[in-house]
Amino acid sequence: MRIKILFSCIIVVFCTNANSASVDVWAESYRLESLTRYEQAAEALVPLLDKQPKNEFVLLRLGWLNYLSGTHNSAIEHYKKALSINNKSLDARLGLTLPLLAQQRWKEAAKFAQETLEIAPWNYYAHIRLMIAEEGMRQWKTLANHANDVYMHYPSDATVLVYLARANRWLNNNKEAKEAYLKVLERVPGHIEALQFVEGQN
């Protein structure tokens, strides 16, 4: 009986230490991220990944930290692994768009943004990233229509209006571009791009 109690105590202590160690790892990773030491923040999680190669959250976080540290291929790899574990994940799809856009892989980024929108049609981030891809592919008419549509759903947002203004600039629709930039200035009075364009038009 005593041996059983002793054995149980050992197990409890071991598990507590293990969980504590895991929590410490997460805390350390967040601390390093807050110091913009992204590579070290990612390295702190590697032992966790070694133990649990299919830990979805570790993979998502490694995707994010690798994106921040500029190792985009590694970020893409981790996000794709996370997506293969959970095919419903919007986090993984939206995460993937970030390094893909950084590498100017417009078509692939647009693909994952569109997949997100198939599941969540008015997801703000998916729309913004799709607009970035459309801008990269110089699809100005598509971007203008898209930005106008998103603006109707997010009328207080300045970023959407910036894309609407840029698309109209490229389409030589200066009147519409100025209207959009003026709306940007109502929301962000010091917006440099909008100020420069409006001043240039006056």
Added chain:
Amino acid sequence: MVFIKQKVLKYIFLCLAIGQAAMNPVSAANDWSLGISPQVLLMQYDDSTLRDNLRSFGLFATADYLDKGGLKLGYNFATVNGRANNPDVDESVWFLSGRYVHFSDTLTGKLGFRLDGYAVTDKTKIKSLSDESGMGHNQGGSVIETLTDDIGVIYAQLDYMNYAEQLYADIGYASSDYNYEQSAEFVSAQDNQVQQFTATGGFAFNNRYDWLQARLYFINLEHGNNTDGVNQSNAVEFKWLHWFKPNALLNIHSSFVKLLAGKRLFPVDPDSYTTYSIADMQTGSAAAGLEWKIGAQSKFFLLIGYDKFENLVIDDKYSATYVFGSVSLNW
């Protein structure tokens, strides 16, 4: 030798295509973007002893997989009409190209690997007068003997473009194998092998509305027996592209100017997917083109050009003026 090379080429590209498709077997169909591009070239030779004009028709088909690469398949048929009794030449070209793009974090840019193959057949139709009637040449009928030459070309390229799309560089190598049919009756050219090295640099300016590019050509022939002893040629080609803002004059999307200085023998032009299989030295070239967008996905391209050539064997200097048009339809 050429046929073996061509078979190997076909095998390589078949593998490339299958491999590309197998990389992502569950990919959605819209991961592939497809396109076709019919094209026409009309050329008129001036002051040429041998040639009068050239008519050429081609069709290219492309299949691109997202941003990662793609395949291009093309066929072109050209007829060179000889002046007076000089031979006509029919040329058919099959072209296959594969491209893979690697996205580099270290180099902060795209590294492209490209492999092209050309299988060219030139049929030279030599006209001669028959005296079967036994009443002399003037009374006999015209006989055409066809000589078939096979040319196989492999071109490999490594290129780099930074993510900001402001800097570009590539190095290319082309190996061309010329296999001429030998004739007992006519003087035939000797089989030859041509190696070409190219180095290219380009940059964007004017907020990426303009692009300037220079390409150096270094071409070496195995022998100069068909080219009056000349077995090497060097040239530099400059290109300037300008993109217009929307609603520009005549709704032009972009313009293009090309100049060539130096001399080229049997060059392979990787931008226009062209091999110059005629054994005449190109001694200069200038061209200007315009491109229009037709809808969101399609384009029309028109090019007018002027080339100078020299037939080294008969010391025949001549020029050629041409018009090239193509439509690219993508979906």
